[in-house]
Amino acid sequence: MGNDVLFETLLRLADNHLILGHRLSEWCGHAPMLEEDLAMPNIALDLIGQSRALYAYAAEIENQGRSEDDLAFLRLEKDYHNILMVERPNGDFGHTMLRQFLFSSFMVLFWERAQNSTDKVLSGIAGKAFKESQYHVRHTAEWIIRLGDGTEESHKRMTAATAALAPYIGELFEADAVDQSAISAGIIPRASDLRGAWETQVRSVYAEATLEPILDHQAQTGGRIGQHTEDMGFLLAQLQYVQRTYPNMTW
Amino acid sequence: MYSQGLIGADSSSEETPEFLAEFQKRIDREEKIEPNDPMPSGYRKTLVRQIGQHAHSEIVGMLPEGNWITRAPTLRRKIALLAKVQDEGGHGLYLYSAAETLGVSRKQMTEELLSGKAKYSSIFNYPTPTWADMGAIGWLVDGAAIMNQIPLCRCSYGPYARAMVRVCKEESFHQRQGYEIMISLAHGSPEQKEMAQDALNRWWWPSIMMFGPHDSDSTNSDQSMAWKIKRFSNDELRQKFIDATIPQAEYLGLTVPDPDLKWNPEKNDGKGGYDFGAIDWDEFWTVVKGGGKMNVDRITARQKAWDDGEWVRDAALAHAKKQTAKKASATLAAE
Numbered sequence: 001m002g003n004d005v006l007f008e009t010l011l012r013l014a015d016n017h018l019i020l021g022h023r024l025s026e027w028c029g030h031a032p033m034l035e036e037d038l039a040m041p042n043i044a045l046d047l048i049g050q051s052r053a054l055y056a057y058a059a060e061i062e063n064q065g066r067s068e069d070d071l072a073f074l075r076l077e078k079d080y081h082n083i084l085m086v087e088r089p090n091g092d093f094g095h096t097m098l099r100q101f102l103f104s105s106f107m108v109l110f111w112e113r114a115q116n117s118t119d120k121v122l123s124g125i126a127g128k129a130f131k132e133s134q135y136h137v138r139h140t141a142e143w144i145i146r147l148g149d150g151t152e153e154s155h156k157r158m159t160a161a162t163a164a165l166a167p168y169i170g171e172l173f174e175a176d177a178v179d180q181s182a183i184s185a186g187i188i189p190r191a192s193d194l195r196g197a198w199e200t201q202v203r204s205v206y207a208e209a210t211l212e213p214i215l216d217h218q219a220q221t222g223g224r225i226g227q228h229t230e231d232m233g234f235l236l237a238q239l240q241y242v243q244r245t246y247p248n249m250t251w
Numbered sequence: 252m253y254s255q256g257l258i259g260a261d262s263s264s265e266e267t268p269e270f271l272a273e274f275q276k277r278i279d280r281e282e283k284i285e286p287n288d289p290m291p292s293g294y295r296k297t298l299v300r301q302i303g304q305h306a307h308s309e310i311v312g313m314l315p316e317g318n319w320i321t322r323a324p325t326l327r328r329k330i331a332l333l334a335k336v337q338d339e340g341g342h343g344l345y346l347y348s349a350a351e352t353l354g355v356s357r358k359q360m361t362e363e364l365l366s367g368k369a370k371y372s373s374i375f376n377y378p379t380p381t382w383a384d385m386g387a388i389g390w391l392v393d394g395a396a397i398m399n400q401i402p403l404c405r406c407s408y409g410p411y412a413r414a415m416v417r418v419c420k421e422e423s424f425h426q427r428q429g430y431e432i433m434i435s436l437a438h439g440s441p442e443q444k445e446m447a448q449d450a451l452n453r454w455w456w457p458s459i460m461m462f463g464p465h466d467s468d469s470t471n472s473d474q475s476m477a478w479k480i481k482r483f484s485n486d487e488l489r490q491k492f493i494d495a496t497i498p499q500a501e502y503l504g505l506t507v508p509d510p511d512l513k514w515n516p517e518k519n520d521g522k523g524g525y526d527f528g529a530i531d532w533d534e535f536w537t538v539v540k541g542g543g544k545m546n547v548d549r550i551t552a553r554q555k556a557w558d559d560g561e562w563v564r565d566a567a568l569a570h571a572k573k574q575t576a577k578k579a580s581a582t583l584a585a586e
């Protein structure tokens with residue numbers, strides 16, 4: 001396995017976390033209650049912090065003089081390799097919580113196993129991220145239950161969020177040739193191996209929330225190779241605004 | 252962030268002169284007043300108003316900086332800014348809790364903010380058009396907040412004083428973080444330096460105004476000082492802030508937008524201090540009364556968050572009630 005597989009693996013992980021953290025940070029100051037104005041930034045800070053560690057390491061592995069910020073801010077849309085779920089617009093609070101729950105429930109399992117990665121730096125990042133994502137699952141699961149069970153309106157909204165996010169679940173468990181190489185080298189766990197445990201967790205929370213899960217929907221994919229939804233460009237327009245407007249400066 | 256000098260408090264009390272004199276003695280002995288202690292109604296009203304204004308300022312204050320979270324230029328800056336804005340929300344939470352000890356609910360205070368009945372610091376009605384505003388706000392606005400709030404750590408009302416101790420530690424961190432952004436801009440490219448100067452030009456006078464009207468025009472100050480809610484006058488705090496901040500501007504190589512600014516060795520009892528130019532109080536009152544560039548947008552944003560969040564709050568309440576009912580029937584069945 002060459003360094004390019006490790007680099008690409010790190011980049012995909014980093015992009016997932018940066019883009020989702022960015023989306024979550026859009027809520028800051030606009031949450032349904034003050035407690036969530038603290039909780040959502042907490043999760044966003046963890047995610048962006050994880051992305052930072054991953055970009056820094058990716059930059060080191062690439063060894064082409066690019067920095068963590070060059071990677072995070074100065075690529076073309078097609079060169080961001082995050083899954084589509086994380087770039088989807090926030091929608092209402094229920095949609096945001098459900099997206100986070102589905103993602104974090106996967107990442108808990110992923111990070112747990114990635115602690116045994118043959119790559120020592122990645123296993124270190126996984127150790128911290130595992131603990132953080134346990135909290136993300138706890139916090140979001142509580143909301144899924146409250147909102148699914150709460151009122152007629154909240155139940156209706158959660159049902160709509162379930163349907164809206166269903167097409168983006170499949171991509172979590174995909175593996176292309178790059179992933180296969182990384183899996184074979186013991187760098188990351190095989191995502192499809194995590195599916196059973198993920199479904200058990202998700203189903204139990206949905207059941208408590210009195211929601212009907214949709215877990216086998218035809219998957220939208222392409223994020224891994226830079227084929228994004230239309231929202232991605234606008235997200236990047238904000239993310240990259242300062243770096244693109246004032247190139248080559250120190251901030 | 253912080254509330255400016257209190258605007259429009261009614262500190263009148265209906266209690267007997269004996270009661271008021273007894274209360275004043277406790278204040279003079281530097282005893283802390285706690286939620287269940289007897290207190291003059293004017294003292295309670297003043298505190299509710301001031302703590303409420305302060306809490307609202309923290310919450311509305313999340314918006315101008317929140318405006319840059321998705322556009323922060325580096326990962327480090329993005330994380331720091333997000334954490335800072337989150338801290339301000341935390342300050343709002345401590346302060347609402349402190350106000351609740353005086354018998355007002357958070358919901359009630361929020362509704363007063365949205366209806367315009369309750370004020371918040373008018374500094375947050377200025378816009379943040381550039382990244383340098385994140386530097387200038389931390390440096391100047393959080394800096395002015397610290398000047399105002401450090402004496403509040405000794406406020407006679409216990410819960411407010413204790414909330415301020417926690418808040419002040421974080422505010423000074425915000426101030427350093429803002430100043431550090433200013434350093435990197437002021438020592439950066441010509442465009443960055445220009446951006447920094449422009450931000451200083453726009454934030455200087457509003458920051459100076461954060462201390463509120465001159466002592467000679469400040470109607471509620473005397474009673475608040477006697478009750479030791481307030482420890483220094485608006486003008487004293489303003490002078491302290493200016494004296495501390497000018498050397499920082501000089502270090503940045505930026506020009507404070509006040510042609511009348513001059514070192515005066517006679518000031519502060521011969522320790523020296525800065526003379527400064529006339530403050531445009533018409534602008535101040537225009538912004539306080541709703542005429543600032545962002546007044547409408549700020550309240551609209553808060554209103555939208557409140558309205559959009561209603562179904563969430565309702566659902567949380569409904570779920571909690573169902574859980575309580577379930578537990579009750581389970582207990583009943585077990586008996």
Ligand SMILES: [Fe+2]
Nearest residue numbers: 252393422425
């Ligand atoms: Fe602050």
Ligand SMILES: [Fe+2]
Nearest residue numbers: 252309339342
């Ligand atoms: Fe604050």
Ligand SMILES: [Fe+2]
Nearest residue numbers: 252253254396
């Ligand atoms: Fe404050």
